[in-house]
Amino acid sequence: MKVIRFQGTEPEKKQFWKILKANVNAYFVSNNISPKGNTNMVVKTIAMYAMYLGPFVFILIYPITSIIALLCAVIMGLGKAGIGMSVMHDGLHGAYSSKKWVNRLMGASMYVIGSNVFTWKLQHNVFHHAYTNIDGLDEDIRTRWIIRLCEHTPLKPIHKYQYVYAYFLYSLMTFSMLIGDIRRLVDYNKSGLTRLHKANPTHELLKALGAKTVYLFTVIGLPIIFTPFTWWQVLIGFVLMHLVAGFVFSIVFQLAHIMEDASQPTIDEHGVTKNEWAIHQILTTVNFAPKNRILNWYVGGLNFQVEHHLFPNICHLHYKNISPIVEKTAKEFGIPYYSIPSLGKAISSHTNKLKELGGVS
Numbered sequence: 493m494k495v496i497r498f499q500g501t502e503p504e505k506k507q508f509w510k511i512l513k514a515n516v517n518a519y520f521v522s523n524n525i526s527p528k529g530n531t532n533m534v535v536k537t538i539a540m541y542a543m544y545l546g547p548f549v550f551i552l553i554y555p556i557t558s559i560i561a562l563l564c565a566v567i568m569g570l571g572k573a574g575i576g577m578s579v580m581h582d583g584l585h586g587a588y589s590s591k592k593w594v595n596r597l598m599g600a601s602m603y604v605i606g607s608n609v610f611t612w613k614l615q616h617n618v619f620h621h622a623y624t625n626i627d628g629l630d631e632d633i634r635t636r637w638i639i640r641l642c643e644h645t646p647l648k649p650i651h652k653y654q655y656v657y658a659y660f661l662y663s664l665m666t667f668s669m670l671i672g673d674i675r676r677l678v679d680y681n682k683s684g685l686t687r688l689h690k691a692n693p694t695h696e697l698l699k700a701l702g703a704k705t706v707y708l709f710t711v712i713g714l715p716i717i718f719t720p721f722t723w724w725q726v727l728i729g730f731v732l733m734h735l736v737a738g739f740v741f742s743i744v745f746q747l748a749h750i751m752e753d754a755s756q757p758t759i760d761e762h763g764v765t766k767n768e769w770a771i772h773q774i775l776t777t778v779n780f781a782p783k784n785r786i787l788n789w790y791v792g793g794l795n796f797q798v799e800h801h802l803f804p805n806i807c808h809l810h811y812k813n814i815s816p817i818v819e820k821t822a823k824e825f826g827i828p829y830y831s832i833p834s835l836g837k838a839i840s841s842h843t844n845k846l847k848e849l850g851g852v853s
C-alpha cells in the first residue's frame with residue numbers, strides 16, 4: 493500500500509492540531525470528566541438493543557398478524573441502525589470505555605447486526621478515517637455500480653439521474669455489508685493487508701463465515717421454526733428490516749462527506765496531499781443538525797462528524813460539548829468549519845452534490 497503524507501503549505505497553520513488537542517483536553521480536565529462513555533452510554537446501549545431484539549422476541553413468542561410483524565421488522569431496522577451508530581461504532585473506535593474488553597464487547601455488536609468486525613476496522617477505521625475523501629483510498633467514496641460519489645472518477649450518462657435513484661440504492665447498504673464483507677475480506681487476504689494488520693487470513697475468513705451463518709439462522713431460521721409465518725413471509729420481514737437499517741446508515745454517513753462544502757483532495761505523484769491531517773479532516777467533513785437532540789441521541793453523535801473525525805477515540809456523548817471548542821479554534825486559524833443547521837438542509841446539500849457529481853448543472 494502506498495504511503496500517503498499530509499503536508500501543509502501554510503506554516504502558520506502547522507500548530508493547529510497541537511493547540512486544538514490541548515484545548516479539548518483542557519475541557520475534560522477542567523470539568524473533571526472522562527472522554528470515554530458514562531452511565532448514559534449504558535442506558536443508550538440497553539435502549540438500542542431493546543429496539544432491535546424486543547420486537548424479534550415479540551415475533552417469536554406471541555401470535556401476531558403479518559402487518560404487526562412487518563411493523564416489528566421496521567422497528568428492528570431502526571434498532572439495528574441505532575446499535576451500529578451508537579454502540580458498535582464507539583466500541584470499535586475504543587471510545588465506549590477506558591477498558592479494552594468493554595470496547596471489544598461493544599464492538600462485537602457488529603456480529604449481532606450481521607457484519608464483520610475485522611473488515612469494518614480496516615475499511616472504516618483505517619482507510620476512511622486516515623484518508624477521508626481521497627480517491628482510491630477511502631472506500632466510502634468509491635464509485636459503485638451506477639452511483640458516482642467521487643469527482644475524480646469517470647462520469648457516465650446514467651449518473652445524471654443518480655440524485656433520484658441513489659436514495660433507493662442507499663437502502664441496500666446493510667445487504668452490501670452482509671454479502672460484501674466476505675468479498676472484501678478475500679481481497680484483503682489476497683493483497684496481504686490481513687497479515688499486515690497481524691491477523692490470520694484463514695481464521696478471519698472462517699470467523700466471518702461462522703458469524704454470518706449464526707446471524708442468518710437466528711434472524712431467518714428461528715422465525716421459520718417458531719412462528720406460523722411461511723418462509724417467504726419471514727424473508728419479506730428480513731428484507732424490510734435491512735432496507736430500513738441500510739437507508740438510515742447510508743443517509744447519516746453520506747451527509748458527513750458527500751456534501752457541497754466537503755472537498756475531495758488529490759495526492760501528487762509523491763503521495764502528498766496539501767494539508768495537515770487535522771485540517772484535511774475538517775475540510776472533508778460536514779456537521780448537520782447540531783441542535784436536534786433526538787437526532788443526536790439516535791445517530792450516536794454522528795451528526796458531529798467533524799469532531800468524530802478529529803477525535804474518534806472520544807465517546808460521541810461529548811461531541812456536542814467540544815464542538816464549540818473545535819469551531820472556535822478552527823476559526824482562529826482561518827480554517828472553515830462546516831455545519832448545516834437542519835437535517836432537511838443537509839439532505840438538500842447532499843442532493844445538490846449528487847447532481848454535481850452526476851454532471852447536472
